[in-house]
Amino acid sequence: MTDVPPQRQLPNGSVNAVEGGAKPHRIVIVGCGFGGLAAAKRLARTEAQVTVIDRTNHNLFQPLLYQVAVAALSADSISTPVRSAFRGHPNVSTVMGTVTGVDRAARLVMLEDGTRIGFDTLILASGSVYSWFGHPDWAERAPALKTAADAILLRDRILSAFEHAELQTDPDAARRLLCFAVVGAGPTGVELAGAIAELSRTTLARDFRRIRPGDARVVLCDAGPRVLAAFPDHLSDYAARRLRELGVELHLGAAVDTIDDDGIVAGGTRIEAGNVFWAAGTEATPVAKWLGVEAGKNGLVAVEPDCSLPGDPSVFVLGDASRMTGENGKPLPALGAVAKQQGAYVGDLLARRLSGRAPPKPFRYRNLGELATLGGSSAVANFGFVRLTGLPAWIVWSAVHLLLLVSLRNRLVVYVNWMWAWLTYGRGARVILQEPQRAQQTAFHPAPAPR
């Protein structure tokens, strides 16, 4: 493949059109998260011509993304270039592009820039995006944590809030700047809130002269009555207790009514917060629209027990964009572990299909357990038969996440940073790249000096 010169005019507008006699099977994978990567890795060892499409150039290890937002890790230390993952597999091509549609009749995937990519088999593993409960205007006020760019934005906002508060002469404005409201008390919200509290009470504690960073308010809101609702009751209770000890205020059973310049209103109570972060509702990427099929709740596409689209065995949807019922009769959760297992399953299914072997048994999710950190070397872990809290859970969490990181280089760099943080409470990535709150901040200076 590497000897195809760029100047070759390709027929049909499709960049991977096949000419001449050899007709390898073309598999296109949309999305290179946990699911897409697992499928592509399996299929790289087949004869198929595989094309992996992603909006970015990297696979992102999302479970550690909150650590980028709180300046503990740099974004690249949890990212792996998709291309380099398939360097040794000339049958795998990588495309950085944004999918805008699928032409099922012509077997083409359309990208935003006009590129069209032909397929014989299509795997849609494009995951989910955050949704703001029908309030698109909340998105800018309450950014969510999904991409590397999101994490840098949150980091800029969190670090800038302390910098701006230090210069405030209006005490109300300073208090508002030092209030962080996190909406959604699932694992992402819990980990983010705990980490912000830890940041303010340890790393930043002695670095300011006029404000006391440890006085920062961190408020975790949820419409439901419990944090980590998917965990067993006693782990959920432990997490709530531990978060309170860290200084996180829990505001539960309170749905968000309003998000505005002054903060949020949740369950009728106003919380004056200069910083609001969103970790609540998600919805599927517009896979149903691309395919022209009916979308279920939150845009999910219902799939067969082998992850294929009902009525079309050459199209697969997996991970957060799909809906499949588990053995307990409930839908499988939107977890990286589900996507990863489904990706490996579909890869195996297609490898068998290509070599004429019998298909595998229907997909079955193996629940390997759930983990969430709470800040301050504490976590909760639920492995079904074993349930851990506190430091033991945190040690397991650290080890598992180091092992799950895609590249050895990332493991080394994350390990150095964690050891450093553990020894010094230091955060290795305290860099503000842009000043996101400048405009908002100026409002706190009613009488700026003439320029």
Next chain:
Amino acid sequence: MTDVPPQRQLPNGSVNAVEGGAKPHRIVIVGCGFGGLAAAKRLARTEAQVTVIDRTNHNLFQPLLYQVAVAALSADSISTPVRSAFRGHPNVSTVMGTVTGVDRAARLVMLEDGTRIGFDTLILASGSVYSWFGHPDWAERAPALKTAADAILLRDRILSAFEHAELQTDPDAARRLLCFAVVGAGPTGVELAGAIAELSRTTLARDFRRIRPGDARVVLCDAGPRVLAAFPDHLSDYAARRLRELGVELHLGAAVDTIDDDGIVAGGTRIEAGNVFWAAGTEATPVAKWLGVEAGKNGLVAVEPDCSLPGDPSVFVLGDASRMTGENGKPLPALGAVAKQQGAYVGDLLARRLSGRAPPKPFRYRNLGELATLGGSSAVANFGFVRLTGLPAWIVWSAVHLLLLVSLRNRLVVYVNWMWAWLTYGRGARVILQEPQRAQQTAFHPAPAPR
């Protein structure tokens, strides 16, 4: 200082106004680069009340910034938070803000957000900015490499160029995307051009399927006849030879006439380049305007042999913003080493002044040598009596830069990344955060598919 609650109303609008009987001497340092940091470190050990103002929250180790642009290092691994550098010194305050003026009569520094900061002694170490020879419209087309955000922008552009070229069906457009023109053949331009060539010929070489990254053109332009003109002739010649071996085209004695969407025209020759980077002219930050004094060439402020402003011994200007004549009768070069030595000198001078001791002798620059890397484990080093080229120079360069990094944590992380790159040719930070060329790229698709 830490017990000052944020709600205290401060008189005079100045955040560091001093109340009551104790009147410590207030020293304000603008800019926390090599010069400002050196001055602040010395003054932290005095009784003075020191305020360090910087546009960002971090000191940036600029000599390694080009490595961020070519995805070898993450931005935070060469950045140190200004605050944490002075954690143990309660007499040092840090302010993140942009200076817009100085009121010399009222002894106030004004910030963009309206904050005013009072001083008894002022040290201006705000450095230089790039200037585009009176063509402000070139700035966006040919971004320069000065801040961490700049480096991320360049990285996004460089990595995106290869991604977009891979999808091109128009061979001319693909060739243009894979042409990188660097304007200015001083150390920054040479290091950047060499590093882009190395990136395309090693790290990326086997990662693409339709383009050959090694075919990328890297063109280094300069109005002068030599690269690294400040180095002795034989080092300059060596650098030129080595760059050519790496695949860098040298286009010397050719001033830039035009920069447009298609590339540049230099010395009458058009170079079709999808990526143009600026490493040519710089000018001082507007220090002369702030002070109301006459600016010399490139906005530089002429200073006394002790770095003070003529006629005002309480104001100092140092580093890239100042002009001082060296022992050889020529102006001191705009180097980090000059700024660092001047910063330490002014810090010492003020420490003596505060304790009633005699002033030091006039500032004298100790030239410790010059270094520049050329890509591919090669460099040139000029220590006056010893001149090195190739691998020995590169080993010296690596050791010196590791030692000069501000924090131990940064040294560890940079070392891990360098070892990794050396063993694998891998680049640790191949992350595209934003897609900067989307708009430009779309122009290369004359007939995009309907959406």
